[in-house]
Each structure stands twice: as structure tokens, then as C-alpha cells.
């Protein structure tokens with residue numbers, strides 16, 4: 001490994017995506033909160049072949065670290081995690097923190113890097129400084145509590161919810177210094193084949209409305225009514241784990257600790273009991289369950305609930321919504337005439 005300039009002793013290292021201004025802006029905010037008079041240097045890492053150094057300059061880092069490989073370039077995605085995590089672990093000696101965006105790639109890279117550095121990894125969090133210490137906070141227990149983590153081993157490797165951070169009002173003013181770090185790392189020879197496939201447009205982690213079905217539906221046909229209700233509400237289809245385990249729905253529909261975490265305005269769980277493995281990954285402004293059991297745990301989280309058979313109420317609600325929409329469209333046409 002050859003490093004063309006001396007290392008800095010106190011740095012916050014960020015690995016932004018191209019044009020990712022929010023992550024670097026947050027790095028600067030934390031640097032100043034840690035030491036206003038002499039803030040840690042904000043270093044932005046650009047892996048050769050993944051992000052061009054120029055593309056991350058917009059975030060105004062103090063330094064751009066262009067990480068190159070002795071042979072070839074780095075690969076984006078899963079096939080490149082081994083090489084990039086090894087390089088990032090090398091590049092973050094003396095770092096106060098390593099920040100990545102909370103994307104699929106960012107999360108994979110964060111976990112692999114933390115493992116190599118033997119430090120802690122917290123995903124989808126926000127950071128704050130208290131008594132010169134960085135704390136990572138994130139919702140817990142389905143959004144009903146807020147957990148904060150402090151770190152014994154440095155640097156913490158965290159993925160930040162950049163959508164929640166916003167973008168700075170002012171354009172960048174500084175000219176970052178540039179440094180090149182050439183590493184000699186191999187690819188992951190355990191990965192023989194990488195196949196990419198289209199993620200459905202209604203990616204659950206991004207969906208604002210979700211109607212989900214559970215084991216209480218009794219079989220795959222139950223998802224016809226879930227799709228019908230989702231269609232009427234303009235929602236994505238989700239599921240608890242048992243329907244996904246049974247093959248009634250694709251795995252990418254599964255909500256829960258071993259599935260997707262959701263952050264929706266409206267969540268309508270049908271025939272789902274509300275087990276903690278499911279609810280831990282449910283963040284919803286409004287939760288309206290349909291369940292035959294009035295004592296089902298899911299009602300503890302409800303704003304409003306329907307105690308009844310999903311096969312009866314699901315289609316009835318879908319029908320009522322469709323009729324209301326038709327009436328509203330008719331009224332609009334009359335006004336337009």
C-alpha cells in the first residue's frame with residue numbers, strides 16, 4: 001500500500017455517493033460539534049471505479065481521498081464489498097468516525113468495515129455529540145422508543161439516514177486537498193456469480209402506504225384480497241414472515257427484523273398478530289389493523305382497528321374506497337363542466 005501524503009491524526013471519514021452533499025455536510029457539523037476551535041478534518045473517500053473524485057467535491061470536504069487499486073478498479077455492489085471494506089479499514093486509521101449513506105451498498109460496506117476494524121456498526125441512525133463523545137440514535141421497538149448508542153471502540157462505522165439530514169443552504173466554499181491511496185487488495189473469491197434484478201417499484205422500505213397480509217389469511221389466495229385493498233388504497237403489498245416462508249409471497253415483501261424495515265404514513269396489517277419480530281421494523285404514522293382477535297397484540301399499536309375477518313372487511317373497504325374515488329371524480333367532472 002502506498003500513501004502519497006502524511007496521515008491526519010483526527011479525521012471524520014465519509015464515503016458519499018456521487019453528489020451526496022448531505023453526508024459531508026453532516027460530517028462538517030459533527031466535526032465542529034466535537035471541536036469548534038480545531039475541528040477534525042472531513043475526508044471524503046472516492047473508490048476508483050465507483051465514484052469519481054470530482055463528483056464528491058460538491059459536498060465541500062476538507063480532503064478527497066482517492067483510493068485506487070494496484071490492479072484494476074473497485075467494483076460497485078456486493079462483488080466489491082470485500083476489496084472496498086479492506087481498503088476502507090486501512091484508510092480509517094485514527095478516524096473519529098466513518099460515515100456512510102444508509103443505502104444497501106452503504107450498509108453492506110459499513111458492516112464489513114466495522115468487522116475488519118473490530119469496531120461497532122450502527123445503521124440508519126443520526127449522530128450527535130455529547131461531552132465530546134459521538135452518540136448514535138435510532139428508533140427502536142417499532143418507533144415507540146429512541147435508542148442511543150455510545151461506542152467503546154473507535155471508530156464507530158455508521159450509516160446515516162441522509163434523507164432526514166437535508167441539504168445545506170450555502171454552496172461549498174473551500175477547495176479540498178486531494179490525496180491518493182493505492183491499496184493491494186483482492187476480490188471476494190467466495191462470490192462466483194452476481195446477478196442483478198429489478199427491485200419492484202413499490203420497494204417496501206420506501207413505500208408511504210402499505211397493506212400487508214399475515215398467516216391468518218390461511219393461504220396464498222388471501223393475498224388476492226391484500227392486492228385488491230392495496231390497489232384501492234394506492235399502497236404496496238407487504239407480509240409478515242410466515243407467508244413469505246410458506247412461499248405465498250416473494251421474500252422481498254417480508255416486513256420485520258429478518259425482512260424489510262418500513263417507514264410509512266399508513267400501514268394496514270391484515271391477519272397479522274403483531275409479534276415483536278414483525279413490529280420492531282414497523283414505523284408508521286397511522287396503523288389500522290384488521291384482525292379477528294380483539295386481544296391481538298397488533299391492536300396495541302393501532303390508531304384505529306377493525307376487529308373482524310379480513311376476507312369480509314378487506315374487499316368491503318376496497319369497494320368503499322373505489323366508490324368514494326368514483327364519486328369524487330364525478331363531482332370534479334361536474335364542477336369542470
Ligand SMILES: Cc1cc2nc3c(=O)[nH]c(=O)nc-3n(C[C@H](O)[C@H](O)[C@H](O)COP(=O)(O)OP(=O)(O)OC[C@H]3O[C@@H](n4cnc5c(N)ncnc54)[C@H](O)[C@@H]3O)c2cc1C
Nearest residue numbers: 214215216240241256257258271272273278291292293310
Ligand atoms: C429469529 C426470528 C426472526 C423473525 N423475523 C420475522 C420477521 O422479520 N417478520 C415477521 O413478521 N416475523 C418474524 N418472525 C416470526 C414472528 O415471531 C411471528 O411468528 C410472525 O410475525 C407471526 O406472523 P403472523 O402475525 O402473520 O401470524 P400469526 O402470529 O399466526 O397471527 C395470525 C393472526 O391473524 C389473525 N387472523 C386469523 N384469521 C383471520 C382472518 N380471517 N381475518 C383477520 N385476522 C385473522 C389471528 O387472530 C392472528 O392474530 C421471526 C421469528 C424469529 C424467531
